[in-house]
Amino acid sequence: MTLRRRVTIFFLFVVLLAGPAIASEESSKDSAAGNASVLKEEKKAPKTEEEEENDIWKNEKKDTIDAGKLFGKIIKHLEDTYELHFISVKVPLPIIFTDNAGFHFYPSLEKLAESGVYKLRDLDKYEELKKKALFGFVTPWERADGKDAGFTLDLSVTANRFFLVVAMIVLILLTWGAGKKAKTVVVPKGNQNLIESLVVYVRDEIVYPNIEKKWADRLMPYFLTTFFFIFVINIIGLFPLTKTPTGNLAVTVTLAICTFILTQIMGIRTMGLSSYLKHFTGGLHEMDIPLFMKIVLIMIMVPIEFIGLFTKPFALTMRLFANMTAGHIVIGALIGLALLFQSVVAGFAVSVPFALFIYLLELLVAALQAFVFTMLSAVFVGMMVHEHHDHDHETQEERLAEVSI
Amino acid sequence: MDPKAFAYLAAGLGAAVAVVGAGVGIGKLATGALEAMGRQPEMSGGIRTTMIIAAALIEGLALFALVICIILSGK
Numbered sequence: 461m462t463l464r465r466r467v468t469i470f471f472l473f474v475v476l477l478a479g480p481a482i483a484s485e486e487s488s489k490d491s492a493a494g495n496a497s498v499l500k501e502e503k504k505a506p507k508t509e510e511e512e513e514n515d516i517w518k519n520e521k522k523d524t525i526d527a528g529k530l531f532g533k534i535i536k537h538l539e540d541t542y543e544l545h546f547i548s549v550k551v552p553l554p555i556i557f558t559d560n561a562g563f564h565f566y567p568s569l570e571k572l573a574e575s576g577v578y579k580l581r582d583l584d585k586y587e588e589l590k591k592k593a594l595f596g597f598v599t600p601w602e603r604a605d606g607k608d609a610g611f612t613l614d615l616s617v618t619a620n621r622f623f624l625v626v627a628m629i630v631l632i633l634l635t636w637g638a639g640k641k642a643k644t645v646v647v648p649k650g651n652q653n654l655i656e657s658l659v660v661y662v663r664d665e666i667v668y669p670n671i672e673k674k675w676a677d678r679l680m681p682y683f684l685t686t687f688f689f690i691f692v693i694n695i696i697g698l699f700p701l702t703k704t705p706t707g708n709l710a711v712t713v714t715l716a717i718c719t720f721i722l723t724q725i726m727g728i729r730t731m732g733l734s735s736y737l738k739h740f741t742g743g744l745h746e747m748d749i750p751l752f753m754k755i756v757l758i759m760i761m762v763p764i765e766f767i768g769l770f771t772k773p774f775a776l777t778m779r780l781f782a783n784m785t786a787g788h789i790v791i792g793a794l795i796g797l798a799l800l801f802q803s804v805v806a807g808f809a810v811s812v813p814f815a816l817f818i819y820l821l822e823l824l825v826a827a828l829q830a831f832v833f834t835m836l837s838a839v840f841v842g843m844m845v846h847e848h849h850d851h852d853h854e855t856q857e858e859r860l861a862e863v864s865i
Numbered sequence: 866m867d868p869k870a871f872a873y874l875a876a877g878l879g880a881a882v883a884v885v886g887a888g889v890g891i892g893k894l895a896t897g898a899l900e901a902m903g904r905q906p907e908m909s910g911g912i913r914t915t916m917i918i919a920a921a922l923i924e925g926l927a928l929f930a931l932v933i934c935i936i937l938s939g940k
Contacts, residue, residue: 531938532939535935535939665914775925778925778928778929778932779921779922779924779925779928781932782925782928782929782931782932783924783925783928785932785935786928786931786932789935828917828921829921831917831918831921832918832921832922832925835918
């Protein structure tokens with residue numbers, strides 16, 4: 461089978477996949493057209509959830525689609541949900557939470573609504589509350605008797621958490637066998653070969669150039685885990701009907717916090733606590749200037765350095781989050797272009813090639829973002845581990861002496 | 866104009882300007898990388914890796930702005 465034949469089959473396969481995706485979106489909009497007659501008769505009837513979902517029309521005549529509403533739908537499609545949505549099938553997921561009334565477990569959202577103790581919120585009020593709450597954390601249910609439920613710790617299985625666990629299982633399946641075989645099988649084949657080549661790449665190109673060998677060997681598991689975890693999550697997010705956990709700010713923040721904690725702990729371990737605190741002054745503590753000036757400058761410097769400590773993890777989270785989310789939004793928008801023109805010809809001629817190109821770009825970005833996250837983590841840890849070599853008992857005289865030679 | 870229209874306008878302009886910045890930055894990066902690869906073909910591998918890392922960092926900045934634009938257009 462020549463390469464050309466394989467590439468052709470691959471492209472045909474992708475085009476075939478794109479067809480049902482466009483068709484399913486069009487059909488779900490078509491059912492709204494079926495409701496048009498119902499709408500005309502009961503003009504004042506409140507919109508049901510189904511009609512609200514399919515409402516992207518600009519006016520009552522339903523001949524042009526409102527692009528703003530379509531874009532809003534695309535962004536809503538990327539949000540987290542309490543059930544798995546497979547186009548029209550909704551697989552229920554368990555709801556687990558703790559609040560003032562204790563620990564609760566419900567097998568699905570419907571059972572929660574049926575239970576009588578809790579009921580689902582009204583959709584408009586839910587949207588309003590989400591805008592006002594901190595980070596938008598509002599449970600979609602409330603107590604049926606209207607009392608305040610207090611602080612609710614929501615541990616339910618949402619779609620993002622479900623795919624996090626799926627990614628974990630895929631990762632374990634991929635790497636466990638390769639890890640065990642690596643100790644005995646010297647010439648790797650198949651899966652072990654793939655995993656070993658990636659592991660060696662991470663070790664030799666990412667970790668060893670940035671961190672000195674002694675600490676690199678001890679910290680290797682963290683970097684390998686980060687790389688493979690982010691890579692697997694990103695790849696899973698590219699399959700149809702899945703959600704990308706790294707497209708959720710909370711997951712990327714957690715990963716960045718893990719790196720942050722690692723860098724600080726490595727800093728304190730290698731430099732010692734006093735030297736670590738002194739590095740917040742940015743080198744001012746060993747300068748030969750009058751004590752008064754020193755205190756003023758240090759008082760200015762320390763808050764700035766402290767805030768500068770948090771810019772690196774912030775950049776890590778935003779980079780990963782924005783790359784993943786932007787890719788999905790662009791693909792959604794390009795497929796929505798076919799809906800906007802309301803013609804299948806425009807779909808196949810314009811949407812599919814562009815969406816295919818962006819999809820392949822996203823494949824690259826998935827691997828690249830895992831690589832960049834791991835590389836930057838290694839660089840930050842390396843900076844912390846190297847510090848104590850540079851700032852070891854170096855007075856200004858010694859530094860001047862070094863330079864003058 | 867409807868106050869919300871300003872938000873949409875700002876979102877569109879902001880995204881455009883952010884992408885211009887990223888485009889210029891990555892263009893200069895690619896220029897430097899290609900020149901260096903032309904001078905020293907044996908370093909191509911290392912230069913390619915560094916180029917990709919730098920491109921990802923520059924794109925990260927453009928995407929900060931893009932996220933703010935998306936938040937704006939959602940309001």
